[in-house]
Amino acid sequence: MPQTAASVSTTESLDTELARAAAVPLPEADRLAGRFPVTPHPLPATQAQRAQALGDLHFGRVFSDHMAHARWTRDGGWDAHEIRAYGDLTLSPAAAVLHYGQEVFEGIKAYRHDDGTVWTFRPRYNAARLNLSCRRMALPELPEEDFVASLVDLVRTDVEWVPSGEGESLYLRPFAFASEAFLGVRAAELVDYYLIASPSGAYFPNGLKPVSIWVTQDYHRAGRGGTGAAKTGGNYASSLLPQRLAAEQGCDQVCFLDDVTGDNLEELGGMNLMVVDADGTVRTPRLTGTILEGSTRSAILRLLLDAGRTVVETTISLEGLLEGIASGKVREVFACGTAAVVVPLGRLRGDGFDVTIKGAEVTHEIHDRLTGIQYGRVPDPYGWMYRLV
Numbered sequence: 001m002p003q004t005a006a007s008v009s010t011t012e013s014l015d016t017e018l019a020r021a022a023a024v025p026l027p028e029a030d031r032l033a034g035r036f037p038v039t040p041h042p043l044p045a046t047q048a049q050r051a052q053a054l055g056d057l058h059f060g061r062v063f064s065d066h067m068a069h070a071r072w073t074r075d076g077g078w079d080a081h082e083i084r085a086y087g088d089l090t091l092s093p094a095a096a097v098l099h100y101g102q103e104v105f106e107g108i109k110a111y112r113h114d115d116g117t118v119w120t121f122r123p124r125y126n127a128a129r130l131n132l133s134c135r136r137m138a139l140p141e142l143p144e145e146d147f148v149a150s151l152v153d154l155v156r157t158d159v160e161w162v163p164s165g166e167g168e169s170l171y172l173r174p175f176a177f178a179s180e181a182f183l184g185v186r187a188a189e190l191v192d193y194y195l196i197a198s199p200s201g202a203y204f205p206n207g208l209k210p211v212s213i214w215v216t217q218d219y220h221r222a223g224r225g226g227t228g229a230a231k232t233g234g235n236y237a238s239s240l241l242p243q244r245l246a247a248e249q250g251c252d253q254v255c256f257l258d259d260v261t262g263d264n265l266e267e268l269g270g271m272n273l274m275v276v277d278a279d280g281t282v283r284t285p286r287l288t289g290t291i292l293e294g295s296t297r298s299a300i301l302r303l304l305l306d307a308g309r310t311v312v313e314t315t316i317s318l319e320g321l322l323e324g325i326a327s328g329k330v331r332e333v334f335a336c337g338t339a340a341v342v343v344p345l346g347r348l349r350g351d352g353f354d355v356t357i358k359g360a361e362v363t364h365e366i367h368d369r370l371t372g373i374q375y376g377r378v379p380d381p382y383g384w385m386y387r388l389v
């Protein structure tokens with residue numbers, strides 16, 4: 001699309017380390033397959049059990065028959081790559097992750113297209129982000145192609161666990177943690193990487209439903225120099241109390257402000273934020289080091305820009321947002337992330353304010369555009385989709 005005046009904007013995020021990594025082509029799945037040799041589950045779910053599980057999908061409770069695993073030692077590097085039966089782990093009670101939280105994770109989905117093929121979305125983005133998180137958490141990096149190979153080998157092994165209903169997917173959860181049995185405080189010298197898979201239903205089976213948000217002024221998700229840009233369990237642990245307090249206020253989710261001024265919007269516990277103005281401009285908090293750089297956020301910025309919109313990464317103050325909603329300058333606010341895709345915000349509450357947001361037109365538009373690409377209903381001009389099976 002030609003560069004029009006309307007598409008001039010400050011979208012630093014289209015050229016971050018993750019965006020650049022995601023753009024490097026991957027070998028076809030056939031060439032990566034086999035890096036994680038399969039030891040089949042001795043007693044996999046029967047077809048009837050699987051059909052029952054796939055017939056009543058929620059999120060994160062049911063898991064496929066297998067999991068991928070590799071182990072890292074300081075002396076030997078990554079080794080022992082395998083696909084084996086999904087099951088409980090044996091872990092020393094002294095494993096460092098249980099005490100010091102040295103852990104990272106990812107979230108990515110496998111989508112079944114109408115022709116039966118199975119695809120994933122920008123896997124190299126998640127591979128690079130896992131490594132960015134690993135660096136921050138002093139964990140060893142996993143070669144990006146091995147990360148993608150684990151997706152290929154697990155999804156090929158458990159392909160029958162990829163659901164085919166509207167909005168359904170096989171949610172993939174890669175994670176790595178310090179398994180060394182040692183209570184000394186230093187980076188672990190024994191680390192395990194796993195990938196598990198959970199068939200999941202549409203986040204909004206009956207169409208996008210606006211959620212209510214509690215903006216916390218008492219707690220922050222991340223601070224300068226902290227771990228906010230890493231996908232690590234500790235960030236989620238620290239969000240659980242404010243999330244519970246938000247729920248006690250009758251809100252669905254909690255939104256965090258920056259810790260320096262306490263004025264500016266950052267993100268939800270696990271989703272990035274976007275604001276749509278009445279003039280069609282879309283604004284999102286810029287990446288300051290305390291915000292997690294979402295793959296969904298990145299893709300949406302690209303789609304909006306290519307649709308000719310003005311897209312701005314900037315500072316968004318809570319006060320300015322509330323004024324904008326009151327004056328009609330702000331039409332829509334939505335959150336975005338892999339699990340839920342796009343979530344319209346219908347109500348913003350906090351100490352001393354309670355406002356409703358009615359619009360969701362651009363939110364729906366972007367949801368349909370992005371899921372259209374992910375489910376193969378429309379062409380993918382970006383090469384975002386990667387065929388697994």
Ligand SMILES: *Cc1c(COP(=O)(O)O)cnc(C)c1O
Nearest residue numbers: 270271272292294295296337338
């Ligand atoms: C994972 C995550 C997101 C969304 O990232 P996606 O790559 O879009 O799934 C946003 N914020 C936080 C804090 C996250 O952990």
